[in-house]
Amino acid sequence: MPEIRVLSPCGVIGSGFPEGSLERGLSLKPHVIACDGGSTDNGPHSLGTGAPNFSRAATKRDLRLLLRGGRRLGIPVIVGSCGTAGGDAGLAWMRDICLEIAREDGLAFPLALVHSEQDKAYLRRRLREGCIRPLDPAPPLDEGVLDRSAHIVGMMGDEPIAKCLDGGAEVVLAGRASDTSLFACHPVRLGADRGLAWHAAKILECGAACAVSRPRPDGVFCWLRDDHFVVEPLNPGMRCSPQSVASHTLYENTDPFHITEPAGVLDTSRATYAAEDDRAVRVQGSVFRPAETYTVKLEGAELAGYQSVIIGGVRDPYILRRLDAWLDGIREGFAGRAQEILGVPDPQYRLFIRVFGRDAVMGPLEPRAGEIPHEAGLLFEVTAPAQETANALAATLAHFALHYPIPEWSGLISSLAFPFTPAEIEKGPVFRFNLNHVVVPDGPCEMFPAETLEVKP
Amino acid sequence: MATLGELAKLIRSKNAGPFNLTFDIMFETEEAYRRVVGSNAVTKEVIRRLYRVPEEKILLVHHDAARAIKVSIPRPVPSCDLEDGDCYGGQQYGPLVDLEIPGA
Numbered sequence: 001m002p003e004i005r006v007l008s009p010c011g012v013i014g015s016g017f018p019e020g021s022l023e024r025g026l027s028l029k030p031h032v033i034a035c036d037g038g039s040t041d042n043g044p045h046s047l048g049t050g051a052p053n054f055s056r057a058a059t060k061r062d063l064r065l066l067l068r069g070g071r072r073l074g075i076p077v078i079v080g081s082c083g084t085a086g087g088d089a090g091l092a093w094m095r096d097i098c099l100e101i102a103r104e105d106g107l108a109f110p111l112a113l114v115h116s117e118q119d120k121a122y123l124r125r126r127l128r129e130g131c132i133r134p135l136d137p138a139p140p141l142d143e144g145v146l147d148r149s150a151h152i153v154g155m156m157g158d159e160p161i162a163k164c165l166d167g168g169a170e171v172v173l174a175g176r177a178s179d180t181s182l183f184a185c186h187p188v189r190l191g192a193d194r195g196l197a198w199h200a201a202k203i204l205e206c207g208a209a210c211a212v213s214r215p216r217p218d219g220v221f222c223w224l225r226d227d228h229f230v231v232e233p234l235n236p237g238m239r240c241s242p243q244s245v246a247s248h249t250l251y252e253n254t255d256p257f258h259i260t261e262p263a264g265v266l267d268t269s270r271a272t273y274a275a276e277d278d279r280a281v282r283v284q285g286s287v288f289r290p291a292e293t294y295t296v297k298l299e300g301a302e303l304a305g306y307q308s309v310i311i312g313g314v315r316d317p318y319i320l321r322r323l324d325a326w327l328d329g330i331r332e333g334f335a336g337r338a339q340e341i342l343g344v345p346d347p348q349y350r351l352f353i354r355v356f357g358r359d360a361v362m363g364p365l366e367p368r369a370g371e372i373p374h375e376a377g378l379l380f381e382v383t384a385p386a387q388e389t390a391n392a393l394a395a396t397l398a399h400f401a402l403h404y405p406i407p408e409w410s411g412l413i414s415s416l417a418f419p420f421t422p423a424e425i426e427k428g429p430v431f432r433f434n435l436n437h438v439v440v441p442d443g444p445c446e447m448f449p450a451e452t453l454e455v456k457p
Numbered sequence: 458m459a460t461l462g463e464l465a466k467l468i469r470s471k472n473a474g475p476f477n478l479t480f481d482i483m484f485e486t487e488e489a490y491r492r493v494v495g496s497n498a499v500t501k502e503v504i505r506r507l508y509r510v511p512e513e514k515i516l517l518v519h520h521d522a523a524r525a526i527k528v529s530i531p532r533p534v535p536s537c538d539l540e541d542g543d544c545y546g547g548q549q550y551g552p553l554v555d556l557e558i559p560g561a
Contacts, residue, residue: 040475043537043544137476137531246522250481254473254529256520273522299475304539352540361548363540364533365508368552383539432538433475 004187004224005030006200009234011207013037013062013079014054015217021234025221026069032186033070035062036179036205037094038081040299040433041252047301048150048431050089056097063094064101067171071107076165078172078182080156085299086176087151088117094173099455106457109171112164114450116175118152118298122447123439131440133295138436145300145434152300152435157262158185159444165189169452176299178261179205183222192224198266199286200229202259203248210248211238232280242273245281262297262444264290293440296447300435305350306387307427308394310380312401312416318408319415320372326415327353327378330404337400342392344384349393354379378416383430394424461499462554464489470549473529475536478546480528480553490524498558499526507552 007030010017014037025033038046042053052059063079070077083090095113102108123146126132132141139145146152153176162185164172174182183201188194200222203210208218211233219234231240249256249268257269271286319326331353335346356377359366380397384390402416402423416423441447462468466485473479482499484490493499501515508530516529534541543549 040536041472041545044475045537135476139535242522243524246520247481247483247525250479250483250520250523250525250527252471252473252479254477254479254516256518256523256525256527271522350539354542360542362551363542365549366552367507381539430539433535436474436476 001191001193001226004190004192006183006187006204006222006224007033007219008183008204008207008222009033009035009066009219010062010217011036011205011209012039012054014059016058016062017207017217017219018235019065021219022065022069025219025234026073028221029073030075030221031190032076032078033066034078034080034182034186034204035066036081036182037079038084038086038090038176042084044301044431044433046083046090047085047087047153047299048303048429050083050085050087050151052090052093053084059094060097060101063097064105067098067101067107068105070171071109076170076172076186078161078174078185080161080174080177080179080182082173082175085151086116086153086174088115088175091115091173091175098171098173102455102457108456110169111453111455112167112169112172112450113453114156114160114164114172114174114448116153116156116177116448118154118447120146120149120152123152126439132298132437133440135297135436135438139434141435141437145302148302149300149434150302150431152298154439154447155262155297155299156448157181157296157444158188160448160450161185162189163445164450164452167452175448180261187224193226194288195266195286196224196229196283198261198288199268199271199283200224200231202266203231203245203283206248206251208233208235208238209251210240210245212241212244214238228282228284230276230280230282239279240281242275242281245283246273262294264288294444295438296441298435298437298439300433301431302434304430304432305383305385306390307381307383307430308390309382309425309427310394310398310401310418310423311420311425312378312380312418312423313375314378314416315375316415319406320374320376322406323355323376326404326406330401333404334397334400337396338393341396344389344393349382349384349389351397352381352383354381387426387428391424391426395422398423459558460554461493461556461558464493464558468550468553470546472536472546476532478530478532478549480550482526482553484524487524492560493558494519494526496558496560498556503556504528504530
């Protein structure tokens with residue numbers, strides 16, 4: 001196998017890598033540039049609404065540099081999980097940015113768009129056939145879950161992208177894709193060892209996150225050879241060590257030795273890491289074990305309601321000593337008040353109160369939840385089926401909670417320090433992830449239809 | 458006696474997908490790594506106690522090349538669901554920092 005070189009400009013498009021790092025990468029003559037565009041890390045909002053996590057301006061700046069670089073060298077540019085969640089809205093958003101850049105810069109190329117948003121009728125059929133399986137832990141799944149979902153995407157492997165490259169695409173914009181697929185795809189097509197190609201992809205997917213320290217978003221470069229690969233940060237001010245590269249298999253994975261992809265499992269348990277020089281690391285010994293069954297992971301988001309929230313602080317030691325009882329009293333008393341004043345019965349809304357300074361960060365995982373702080377921040381979250389209802393409930397709650405009494409004091413108290421006026425803040429629609437399942441399709445490309453466009457300036 | 462925070466170069470937590478949490482405890486030197494692994498102060502039993510999660514749901518591995526102990530547990534609430542307080546899962550490692558490690 002001839003050496004295959006892969007350029008990863010940064011961990012996520014739109015985060016803003018240094019132009020000098022990209023130039024250095026281009027000078028090393030990569031065979032492909034690949035970049036991830038999404039994640040579920042920032043919660044279900046992006047999948048639920050279709051709104052991307054990074055700004056259009058920042059994404060356009062990064063994509064422009066990648067397209068110019070790719071065209072200059074005549075190599076493919078692959079961007080996956082477009083628009084954060086990778087649904088059709090995110091893919092269309094990235095396509096429009098791409099076409100705008102081509103127009104402005106006079107670029108021409110065959111463009112492929114690979115869709116990952118799933119048709120509910122297809123998923124209903126697969127569910128009835130018993131071809132949708134839960135991962136652990138998984139929320140319950142029935143057809144109602146599919147119907148309620150705002151959007152569902154499948155996470156594609158390397159095959160749907162490879163098919164576009166086989167068809168002559170020079171730029172591939174993909175919907176939701178496993179981060180690694182973007183980087184493994186072209187090397188595997190060119191005949192790279194699958195264990196090495198997928199392990200290299202796992203290291204490349206977060207850009208310079210595999211470096212010893214990463215002061216800003218930046219890139220890495222990889223040389224894949226017959227029996228090893230070498231990684232090195234593009235920024236001369238950064239370096240990789242055997243430990244930093246080995247550590248990257250830990251990142252955002254449950255199991256660092258067995259990393260599941262649609263077509264099988266990357267086994268890094270026998271991988272070795274050695275310094276190539278003071279900035280580069282050589283990796284050997286990873287194995288790709290093909291799965292008996294090809295599986296595609298699903299991600300779904302459904303509307304949980306509309307929220308309005310209130311922030312308030314408590315400093316009164318008497319209230320703090322009986323905080324839970326005081327908050328229980330507010331919850332119960334407010335239920336009566338909401339029914340009386342607004343005609344909204346308890347089951348139609350949900351009130352959740354977080355106590356910052358005690359257990360707001362860790363919730364049920366907090367081992368020190370019983371301790372009494374000297375002050376506490378309270379976040380009241382009202383969730384209702386309509387925004388207007390949530391707003392009305394929150395406005396009434398702010399007034400109700402402000403004067404909610406404790407037995408230690410006689411007379412009217414003002415028990416909450418509000419930093420804002422009005423105290424209530426409209427937060428809009430909120431979503432929840434509702435799937436942690438895999439589909440068994442008939443083939444790797446079945447769930448991911450592609451379209452091609454001949455882009456002209 | 459030292460704390461895990463004093464011996465580690467990095468203790469972090471993060472989502473591993475929306476339904477799982479993962480903890481990376483990483484060490485600069487082989488000596489610190491071996492000391493903590495050998496102390497049996499970071500075990501499934503300790504994680505079960507600190508995070509109140511059944512042992513059979515805990516994955517704990519020693520990654521020698523990374524000089525790291527890795528622990529994964531299911532999230533009590535999926536990322537950013539209504540009662541979740543940590544979308545990225547980035548602040549769930551606090552109780553590990555002050556864990557006391559016996560030995561030199």
